[in-house]
Amino acid sequence: MELNWLGVIAALATFLSIWLGHVGVRKIEARSPTIWLPTMIVLALGLAFEIGALLTSSIGLSAALGITGMILLWDALEFSRQQKRVQKGHAPANPKNLRHARILATYPSATTIDWLNRQPGNNSLTPKIDDPSSQENIR
Amino acid sequence: MNLFGLAIGFIALAIIGLGFFWVIRGEYYFGVLWWPYILGFGLLLILSSLFIASVWGSALLGIVGASLAWGSTELKDQSRRAELGWYPVNQKPKPQPPLANKIKKLKAPNL
Numbered sequence: 001m002e003l004n005w006l007g008v009i010a011a012l013a014t015f016l017s018i019w020l021g022h023v024g025v026r027k028i029e030a031r032s033p034t035i036w037l038p039t040m041i042v043l044a045l046g047l048a049f050e051i052g053a054l055l056t057s058s059i060g061l062s063a064a065l066g067i068t069g070m071i072l073l074w075d076a077l078e079f080s081r082q083q084k085r086v087q088k089g090h091a092p093a094n095p096k097n098l099r100h101a102r103i104l105a106t107y108p109s110a111t112t113i114d115w116l117n118r119q120p121g122n123n124s125l126t127p128k129i130d131d132p133s134s135q136e137n138i139r
Numbered sequence: 140m141n142l143f144g145l146a147i148g149f150i151a152l153a154i155i156g157l158g159f160f161w162v163i164r165g166e167y168y169f170g171v172l173w174w175p176y177i178l179g180f181g182l183l184l185i186l187s188s189l190f191i192a193s194v195w196g197s198a199l200l201g202i203v204g205a206s207l208a209w210g211s212t213e214l215k216d217q218s219r220r221a222e223l224g225w226y227p228v229n230q231k232p233k234p235q236p237p238l239a240n241k242i243k244k245l246k247a248p249n250l
Contacts, residue, residue, distance in 0.1 A: 007188020066144025
């Protein structure tokens, strides 16, 4: 019997796009001076992928572009959501980024600590800091 | 015009959206230790999509499988979020999966 690879293509597009967005949004939001610029670039990229999905006659390519494009469009929204997490202290602020430095000065809940970067069951609320240079920035 | 990609993309987004829900509920009621079974089930779905001749059936099975596989890597972060008080903690004991002691020795994936 002939194997149908469309499911594997769809699975790879889904998993890899989520992974890329999950890591990429955090890294870019932490470094970018503004959030509107990455938002606009990723929005345009997502729309371009969807146009590509419409124009191709290949069903596999259409699925891969369609899925990746939709996840990119979601990622465009995530830049704003990520900034809110930084304001709440649920994601670490990067003091070298002027926008984040302003957040640290304005929002008492903002912190440079990455609370998620630990194993479950480690309940002490004094975090282990790997980078000694970040010690001075703990609030 | 090929509307397949756009349609399957929308559906993928909805299935991923369900992931937010089941990861939170799953961690609350079952706990992080079930991750190898969820990952395995996701991979099994992706593998079985190879044998589905239907275009929609194969693509949907692949997307659901990939979303389950991703969710299994989110359980560790979710249990930290609950510990930190960002989400409610279930005080009742969680059901232990088969081979729980072996799973405890593994490092839960977290991408």
